[in-house]
Amino acid sequence: MFPISAALLDAMVLSLVAREETYGYKITQDMQTAAKVSESTLYPVLRRLQKNGALETFDRAFMGRNRRYYRITALGLAMLRQYRIDWEEHKDQIDSILMVKEETV
């Protein structure tokens, strides 16, 4: 219902990768448990974060084929911390209007 901005998407992906080294398919699945993001949304986000130096990749063999894992960098962690601060602030601002209940007559 509420659109997820590019910044929020970045923040959520950073948070997922910060928890554990993970791969594209799993990131997509995990994201979809919390938000309605399409299957084709994540690749550009991961690629951008990788190019920005927030994430790095490494390959690991799995069941006879290759799996590309993503790992967060120091820069990515710093970005994630800032995103969390900004999100708190954003959430509070929205809540300051949205969540103030009307007086019951």
Added chain:
Amino acid sequence: MTMDDFLAQLDAQLYILTPEERESAVAYYREYLEEAGTDVRAAINALGSPQSVAQRILREIDENRVVYDGGTPNQYEYADPLAEFKTEYKPEQRGGRLGLTILVIVVTFPIWITVFSLWLALAVTLFAVLGSLAFSAFAACIHGFTVLGSSLGQALFEIGVGVTCTGLFLLLWKPCWLGVKYSTIGLGKLCKKCINGLMGKEN
């Protein structure tokens, strides 16, 4: 559509990218579909057409910011990620143009040095004319009076020349002075206008 078909079409759609970017995208989606396991067909359907998947990649690489709307691929908006920066950033006019101004002043050296030289020549000439008239008038009169006793003709001639020079001086000093004065003022204003124009200030 098989996985290979999908990946081949995706690769073709990304022809505009570097080989490295294409390989990266195709490898990602190959892995993605392999992860989907047994139901590759359903996974391909969920991804959408190779065209729409490619569009997302191309738009992202085009450095546009994407606002995801929760999954419907045709309803996202794009905005310039630098828009905020661009509207907020205004270059310091004076500082920003100072370099340009100096460059223009240097490049137009042949023009303004000519104008300045003409003005200087005019001023020097006018002052020289006035100065020589004044000196001639003074000298001729004095010498005329000193020879008054010995040679009346020469004395009268010299006093005549002196008086004529005095008359010319009195006639010319005002126009000469005004000529120098206004050419100086005019040149000053012209310089100020040019400099202000270059620096981007209001005149």
